Amino acid sequence: MNEQIQEVLALTNRWVKRLSREKFSMLFTLIQPMLFWLIFFGNLFQRAADVQIVQAPNYMSFLAAGVVVMTVLNNGLAGGVDLLFDKENGFLERLMATPIRRSSVIISRFLFVMAITAMQILVILGVAFLFGVSAETGILGIALILVIGMLFGVGLTAISMAMAFSVKSHGDFFSVLGFLSLPMIFLSSALVPLAAMPGWMKTLAFFNPMTWVIDAIRPLILSGWSQALPQVAIALGVLAIFDALCLYGGARAFKRSVG
Amino acid sequence: MSVAVAIEIKGLGKIYDTVNAVKNLSLTVAQGEIFGLLGPNGAGKSTTLRILITTLSPTSGTATIFGHDVVKEADTIRRLIGYVPQERAIDRFLTGREHLLLLADLYHLPKNEALTRIASLLKLVDLEEHADRVAKGYSGGMKRKLDIACGLLPNPKVLFLDEPTLGLDVQSRLNIWQYLRQLRQQGMTIVMTTNYLDEADQLCDRIAIIDRGEIRAIGSPKDLKASLGGDGVWLTLGDPHSPLVETLSTALKALPFVRAIRSAPQGLDIRVDAPEKALPAILDTTNRVGCRLDGIEYHRPRLDDVFVAHTGRSLKDQPPEPAT
Incomplete structure (x- = not known):
């Protein structure tokens, strides 16, 4: 057990070092979601969005939950990229020829992606606060937002790693990634509430786990505990199923790839 | 041990x-x-x-x-x-x-x-x-x-x-x-x-x-090279298709130091035991039979020869490929 902790720490430390040496990449990773989505999109649609429809004092306060979950989505789906590069340049094989527990590599990646995501969520909520959006449920609510975000992120990262281990080339990986990411966002309640969508989109968004995650986080920011808790309970149920499926798929892909 | x-x-x-x-x-x-x-x-x-x-x-x-x-x-x-x-x-x-x-x-x-x-x-x-x-x-x-x-x-x-x-x-x-x-x-x-x-x-x-x-x-x-059977002598002949080549080959086979002879596109490929004695004898015989000799090349066996002998092609001919 102690040995595995040492392995996971050493491998996680590597991801941190890599990120810290890609300063530009780090900066843009942190800034992009809040700048692009929250500030630009939030202010741009301020007038266009109908307060009656979004059921929020202003569009940005409605959008905040969406941006939080979009960030989880993008980080999660990109979570396997570094493993893909490790696979392609042989670093993964070097690691696999050492007497480490096979799971240490995976766990280190989960830890790293989750830590980065958590930081980004806090930054987004902080920026939203500067624009006058504060979470109705306070610190405890923010902690719950982080937990829900992490639970969604685990499943997404597992999908991403499964893809990294299965694809033949990184071209395939990025094609699938590009194909998945935007539809997941548009076919969810991130930008518009379900009630305001055309029927067919509503149906698709209903089956998107992202919708349920957003619908749990949004009342934590906008409304307060009494409205949030039932939504949170539903989201936790959805996430339990989602994560179980993703982790099962991820474990299979990993086993097939590295034994 | x-x-x-x-x-x-x-x-x-x-x-x-x-x-x-x-x-x-x-x-x-x-x-x-x-x-x-x-x-x-x-x-x-x-x-x-x-x-x-x-x-x-x-x-x-x-x-x-x-x-x-x-x-x-x-x-x-x-x-x-x-x-x-x-x-x-x-x-x-x-x-x-x-x-x-x-x-x-x-x-x-x-x-x-x-x-x-x-x-x-x-x-x-x-x-x-x-x-x-x-x-x-x-x-x-x-x-x-x-x-x-x-x-x-x-x-x-x-x-x-x-x-x-x-x-x-x-x-x-x-x-x-x-x-x-x-x-x-x-x-x-x-x-x-x-x-x-x-x-x-x-x-x-x-x-x-x-x-x-x-x-x-x-x-x-060392063993792989030795197993080829001696050093190599390559004769490049003026006319490798002349009937004289057959005569030459038979005459060379009779020499005590020659272990094997194979015809090659350019002439003959000979394996010999003691090159210092074999080389003059090969030249003598070629002159006596009357084959025109364009070149003679002697070399100690190389690993490449071993490779060719066992796979039928030269490792040097391999086009570079991306590793799989």
């Missing part, structure tokens, strides 16, 4: 989808030798190596390292071996020292021991000056040296190297050969793949020639 067996491979086979990469391969490597797997790209060398380092499981057959099965006791094997991959499996954002520190943690070396080992390895491969630079700026030779230091970090009983000098300049190659010879002197068993003949010839104690997934010949470079 009997030498301990380091590696024993029996009937090893690996099939990818439809490709039979390794077929029924058997061989033994003794402790303390440098063993080379020689063959063109795609011959099955790297596949064999990957099975031995436990990152690939065989379709059939078994392989053991110091008595431990590479499939059933993979974790034990991983504690015995060091691996130097073919690709430049270097994280360009980490420094050389950070690579070694990471591996030290993965091998659970005690902190003090790790630091001393890392310092001495950096010294061995002459990377001390660059140890704290990010690997992005390393030259090919420096990356390779770091690779070797990484492979040696766990102080392995068997070191596996995949094409250790591929694409390196002459000086770096010679340095790496020198490290490997030093390691053998310390009793380490070394298994390497190569598609360089001179590397196999000068560095390896024994080699297995592999082509299309099968072993074609196995032995020390």
Whole structure:
């Protein structure tokens, strides 16, 4: 057990070092979601969005939950990229020829992606606060937002790693990634509430786990505990199923790839 | 004196989808030798190596390292071996020292021991000056040296190297050969793949020639060359299709030093025992028969000849391919 902790720490430390040496990449990773989505999109649609429809004092306060979950989505789906590069340049094989527990590599990646995501969520909520959006449920609510975000992120990262281990080339990986990411966002309640969508989109968004995650986080920011808790309970149920499926798929892909 | 067996491979086979990469391969490597797997790209060398380092499981057959099965006791094997991959499996954002520190943690070396080992390895491969630079700026030779230091970090009983000098300049190659010879002197068993003949010839104690997934010949470079049957003399004839060539061939066969004669596109390919006596006699005979001689070439047997004899083609003719 102690040995595995040492392995996971050493491998996680590597991801941190890599990120810290890609300063530009780090900066843009942190800034992009809040700048692009929250500030630009939030202010741009301020007038266009109908307060009656979004059921929020202003569009940005409605959008905040969406941006939080979009960030989880993008980080999660990109979570396997570094493993893909490790696979392609042989670093993964070097690691696999050492007497480490096979799971240490995976766990280190989960830890790293989750830590980065958590930081980004806090930054987004902080920026939203500067624009006058504060979470109705306070610190405890923010902690719950982080937990829900992490639970969604685990499943997404597992999908991403499964893809990294299965694809033949990184071209395939990025094609699938590009194909998945935007539809997941548009076919969810991130930008518009379900009630305001055309029927067919509503149906698709209903089956998107992202919708349920957003619908749990949004009342934590906008409304307060009494409205949030039932939504949170539903989201936790959805996430339990989602994560179980993703982790099962991820474990299979990993086993097939590295034994 | 009997030498301990380091590696024993029996009937090893690996099939990818439809490709039979390794077929029924058997061989033994003794402790303390440098063993080379020689063959063109795609011959099955790297596949064999990957099975031995436990990152690939065989379709059939078994392989053991110091008595431990590479499939059933993979974790034990991983504690015995060091691996130097073919690709430049270097994280360009980490420094050389950070690579070694990471591996030290993965091998659970005690902190003090790790630091001393890392310092001495950096010294061995002459990377001390660059140890704290990010690997992005390393030259090919420096990356390779770091690779070797990484492979040696766990102080392995068997070191596996995949094409250790591929694409390196002459000086770096010679340095790496020198490290490997030093390691053998310390009793380490070394298994390497190569598609360089001179590397196999000068560095390896024994080699297995592999082509299309099968072993074609196995032995020390010296024995393999001797098994060709003597030194080679090539005659280039003015008219290789003249009926006189037949007469010449019969006359040469009667000479005491000539062991074999084969006709070749340019003339005749002769194997001789004592070149200092055979050469004048061959020239005499050619003159006496009246064949016009355009050239005569003498050479000691080369590993390339061995390769051609066993595979029917020259390793030098292989077009460079991306490694698989």
